[in-house]
Amino acid sequence: MGSRYNSRRPMLTFRGGVHPHESKEGTEHKPVEVLPLPARVFIPLSQHTGAPSKAVVQKGSEVKTGTLIGEPAGRISAATHASVSGTVAEITDLPHPLTGRRGPTVVIDSDGTDTPDDAIKERDYSGFANEQIVETLRLSGVVGLGGAAFPTYFKLTPPKEKPIDTLLINGCECEPFLTADHRLMLEHPAEIVEGVAIMSRVLGVKNVLIVIEDNKPDAVKVMADAASSSGFKVKKLKTKYPQGAEKQLIKAVIRREVPSGGLPMDVGCVVQNVGTALAVHDALRYNRPLYERVTTVTGPAISEPKNLRVRVGTPVKNLIDFCGGYSAEVGKLVMGGPMMGIAVSTDEVPVLKGTSGVLVLDRPATVFAEHDCIRCGRCIEACPMGLAPLRLNNLIRRGKLEQAKAEHVKDCIECGCCAFACPAKIRLVHQFKYAKSELAAMERKQ
């Protein structure tokens, strides 16, 4: 073992968490395959945290692959691009795959040629000023690809009063089943390191750590080799869910605690996902906007699990068909991983920028009978945020939302550890999501 990435300190980790079955063996050794071009894509203008982008094309517009179709509208927003070349069939309100709320969606019929936009070409960006890099990322629609889809340019421009000294590159991929980040690290280590270099330059940060869970020793090795001349450190973390959650990651690696209600920048830290680093590289080196991503199609009810490179807006059904279809009666179709992913009712929904996986669960694994709480305390032991989920659940069920707020329900990161551990199978996360949205609505009213 090289000493470059083998820390002599005890294994880095955090308090709480759970150990779900990793279930990564189905795809972790499968190289990324390219999904054939879809005939039609559905691209929601809201795929990121923040304001939706504003359409700059109309029905009938000719677009090429990578052509801007939605410009960022607001302080926190991200651009949206065509993911195939062809004609805009319509711009229509469709239910959002994750929220279910209707929102504008650009529907593009592919012409089958996949002609790239003229602006996309390799270039030397070494002379770019930091502002130019940030603007490029903003217009390239790069968002965090770990799942939350927070606009990357915004995270790279913290206010002056929040000095940043550490950049963490998240290669944990702690969600069970998912292997997209793992494959990216194995297949594109040099590009990822280059993307990291761009971000560290913009942030002016010397202390850069690429952190990977120890269930991916091959990725640790490959990334350490790729980063050897860069000065970036590669750190191995204990495999435990949710190791990849920002706050837990920061705590484990640099022993700082993001204050309650705060952000990583409050403790001088920025966290970016490895896939995001790759997207940053593509945006700068090739001026290629974010219109495709790698996602893992997996789960007990899919015939042939695969890691796929897919265009944003591709219907999930295309991915399922390419993976041999369903192998059992489908219980749940989940966008993302099993712990935090969102279950959707149909496979007609499109892949989004933040879709890290498509998980197909069979029926027996889907529905759990709820029992009364027996106060075993497993949820408290599992909660990485130091909450008392059983107590919050009681308060919320009795309608005491203000009291739940006083007991920090808003600090819940919805990681799912409590509900995973609960022997009574109580839908704890469901309750907390409900309470948080109710509280947010109450605050908006005031």
Add this chain to the structure above:
Amino acid sequence: MSEEPKATSSTSTSASTPLFVVAASPHVRSQATVNRIMWLVVIALLPALGGSVYFFGLKSLLLVLLCVVSSVLFDALAQKALGRKITPLDGSAVITGMLLAYNLPPGVPLWLPVVGAAFATIVVKQFFGGLGHNFMNPALAARAFLMVSWPTQMTSLWLKPNGGPLSGLDAVTGATPLSLVRRASEVAPAGVDPAELIRQANSLPLLKKLFLGNVGGCLGETSALLLLIGALFLIAIRVVDWRVPAAYLGTVVVLALVLPNSHLTPWFHIFSGGIILGAFFMATDYVTVPVTAKGRIIFGIGCGVITMLIRLYGGYPEGCSYSILLMNVATPLIDRLTKPRLFGALPRAKATS
């Protein structure tokens, strides 16, 4: 566990394309279920049952069966009467029955366990809301109820264990080992120095008997060894939190060493009476003990203190079950005072250090 994969009818209503189940994350769950936990505890209690049959004869098996069957029956009847879901197989009433039987003198008349089981399941458990809502351990509350209602039956109908005297000491034939704690002079036969009895009580042969279980006492509490086999199994598979018994036993050891009234070794105190049964199987009952690690340590310490105060200064020879009941009552307060530490809790100054 068997009723889990229940199809919800709302999932396949659409005529053309079947819709998938939509529910909040997480979409995978651990193997642990309430029923599984309860039955594991039942399994862990079985070695001690074998011991009681060996020491006190087949009547103890009859008493246990009587307690279990009546607990399950009364539990289900109460659930039916109160309009609750009837769950005779969730294992919790079986545990209540076993623990109640383990807390009875083996010589009790057969109607006594039936009354105890009715009180435990109907009054203590179901009247307060059923499994998960009762604030006292049902078996222990029933024991306390029987103690005050039929004190003679509950404190005198001991049976001589297989191949040994009741007290474990040849000189003392009419009392259980716990009577040596403060009543050595009373139980000492004519011509035997009480100090000599204390010396024998602290000696290795008696300790060995206490550990193995061939002394008089309640049906399931005498064999520390057989109870510990089950308890360590539960701790190893993380059904039982080691903190409660550790704090409980640790406190007993310390108090046995420091309290002026204590003439017996800590080991005598731990292995006599019901402390092992109480510390590992009743002070760890999820429903009636605190939920946080800190709270459970406080709970264990409290049990140890109350047990020793009753044993050394109180009116009863044994204080284990009352200590746990009293701490059950204190549990909501302990829970309130031992909230887990919030990640990133203020003060801010510390968070950025």
